Amino acid sequence: MQGGKARKVRKSGYHNQKKLFGIGMLYLLPAFVFLGVFLFYPMFKTLYFSFFEVGGNGQVGEFVGWDHYIELTKSEEFRKSMKGTFLFVLYTVPAEIIIAFFLAVLASEKLKGIGFFRTIFASTMGVSVAAGATIFLFLFHPSLGVLNNILGMFGIDGVEWLTSSDWALFSVAMTTVWMHLGINFIILLGGIQNVPDELYESADMDGAGYWSKLFKITIPLTSPVIFFVTIIALIGAFQTFGQIDILTSGGPAGATNIIVYSIYQEAFQYGNFGFASAQAIILFLIILVVTIIQFKYGEKKVHYQ
């Protein structure tokens, strides 16, 4: 802020300060109200619930201390759920970013009709969770599904996409990757197009090949965007729910019961609000830690222009 202005504010004295504070608060009031009611309050309430037995209608029962958390560490279901969650992140996040980046590099070529391809590549952004999952539910169908028919044409045995616990998580991940490609593609394409042309031109003069340009110019210079997309993809992966509900309902044998679905099931199907709240707190902590790690180690590797 400029020196002139700062002096003016200081000069205006105490009364003005107070008035400014009032005005500031007035502008922030709507945000405070909504954040307070729908974010701050429920966050503390969740923490509070996690130490109590809470019934289906929100009646708070007896205080149980750390019991819910201790139970979580012992529960085989929860361990399975956590394993599933991390596997899911592993299946989706790298694939989403690598494929989207590949598409973005392709679509950044200056070719005739490239606009058409860009639109197609971005199209899954217009596909909602329910619609996308429903299409894949049909594609995966054990007897009518066209994916197995196509595999059959190549003489490959049908895959039990959603009915085998070895495959189900992968199938849900595949659906998720497909649905997220659109938005990741758009953001990455924007990043690639922001790289100044002069850099490529001078690289051409140095006789650099396609690959060396890709690895020496494109990837380093788009790293802030890749970083941004990674964070969004990571957080999104931890919050997956709709696909699971439509495709597998957490099954088979709990293979796709990843954390948000597990919270939903515990709270709204079994009515254990307290126990579910403890899981919600775990979810919060995981996202917190993952984000901190990201910023701590990820940001160092990022080149800002």
Add this chain to the structure above:
Amino acid sequence: MIRKFLMYTLLILSALVLFFPILYAISASFMQPKEIYAGELFPSSISFDAYKEVFDSIPLLHYLMVSFIMSFMVMVGQLVISSLSAFAFSFIKFKGRDLIFFLFLSTMLIPWEATIIPNFLTILNLSWINTYQGLSFPFFALPFGIFLLRQHFLTIPQELWESAQMDGCSRFKFLIRFVIPLSKSSLSALGIYGFLTTWNQYLWPLLVTNDDTVRTVQIGLKMLIANESSSSWNMVMAAVVAILLPTLLLLFFGIKHIREGLTAGALKG
């Protein structure tokens, strides 16, 4: 030349693979049940029976309308609240501003799902189940939106505000007359972001709607899958296509703006 050929081959292949699920959904929506059983890739003739059937059996247009209204409400709510807050954070220099801003920023780390249980109880106690306010109010304040707009507002020179002040322009007028028009691109990006994420909502509408009055397309589709027997996949696909159409069209027309807006967000965010 070879390189061009290679590029086109790759482009076409990728486009085919990527667009296949949507193409197949369209194709299956025109099939007869018999063709679905046979696992055909293309219908032998185009039949609109499935569309007729699905529009007769569920209020699909009503669901679409509900989704539109809900998404629109959230979009407007987010734009208004984010603009007001971002304005306070960039043009009103009051004590404790940075602290409050940091507090707001830190809430971006709270996953919405972690707060869903008390939020549900709040809506239940307010008797807001099956209402638009129950569907949309919890999403009005978006810390990410406040952050995004503040970043943009900060690029507007403070001198502009000082000279507007000299002309007797009030703060609010300044916001409406100058700041908002100067931030169109960020506002659009935020608007589109808010609209699409709300349109995509699944868990929350599932919890707070119990009847058709405010059922969104996403939940309507889930109910349709649960309701229909395996013989009606052509109907289900017809519903999917009907649901995809508006958003896909929006995307096709608006892709350029969405790209610009989102890229701006990514680069500054």
Add this chain to the structure above:
Amino acid sequence: MRKFWGCFVLMLALILTLAACSGDGAESLDDGDGGEDADGKKNITFWHAMSGSNGEELEAIVDKFNEQSDSVHIEAIYQGSYDDSLTKLRAVGGSEEAPALVQVFEIGTKYMSESGFITPMQEFIDADDFDVSGLEENILSYYEIDDQLYSMPFNTSNAVMFYNKDMFERVGLDPENPPSTFSEMTEAAQQIKDEEDAYGFTMATIGWFVEQLLANQDALYLDNDNGRSGDATEALVNSEEGLKIFEWLQEMNEAETFRNYGSDWEDPRGPFFAEQVGMYLDSTANVAEVIKNSDFEVGTAYLPVADGMEPQGVIVGGASLWITNQVDEEDQNAAWEFVKFMTNADIQAEWAAGTGYFPITPAAYDEQVLKDVYEEYPQYTTAVDQLEDTTVTPAIQGALTEVLPEARKIIETALGEMYEGKDPQEALDDAAQKINDALE
């Protein structure tokens, strides 16, 4: 940018007008309980879980009721599967968002009766001097707790085996004499697999079938007489009888004469219609739908039983109607009007004929509409005979516990794990342990 938003607004306007003009199915969308519609009738919300053609049949009956009643208007709302619907109810049950009338599956009985948000059916029966002697006794017995009727049975069904008669003929099995024991089933499944490009047998991964197969061997699911002589404390699913069921399924699974198509009711039906599998278990509630969708002759048979014993009978499955206490008394009485209407012999006959559920009043069997259907489709009568051959024991009354929906899920998980190679005994023991934990 302007073009984009213009297009956006246009889209919005288009959908709004279309939705407003068509008004399809969206009529009477509003109005919760207690409201009055244009004719001055009481509006009663009724949540149900009947899908597909059964759902249409239910809507037809509701319409019939609305036409003849001049004081009550029932609004039937489909809430998804039984599980989905109970989930919704659990969430809003104790609030004024609860519907006046709700259909809950049999295993939700204990939970509902202790939820504190229902009015026992007995109160209406007593107040109205309603005669329950016309209702089928062994169906009522399921929903009676301490001699009080808590909910009115509405749709009852049991499990039967469906098989493809044409396929039986082709592979050299006797279509009129379907297999009835586990080992006969295993052999028949093998024969189908050998002779035809199809699987022999399938069963949706649904805990209900395991409950039925246990009952058919007169084996208990829970201690304390299935939780009926006292609160259940221990699961008995890992008994010898339970193991027989699991081993039987696993044997076929390993021989690849059995295929697991998934955990939805719908999942095995498609393959059966497409003649990719010859035999499967399903609820009798879907007889109508199965016959309609099959291009071949469908047979129905009793539920198979372990070798060397007679079938003991089946648990009355299905659902009942509950009246909640979250709406005022007048509304509850209005809901009761509808419940009474549903027990009429002609309505029950129509319902049974259109779906495959049993009528809950024996008088319905004398109605012409049902007689005609039974004559035309003898497949229907298997379920009725099977129920008649059942003698009521605690095992057959079915398990009663609040956590039964959860237990069902646990059993489903155990089945899934076994299909993928877990030892049957181990799978069952783990499941029993988990149910025990839940019982605590």
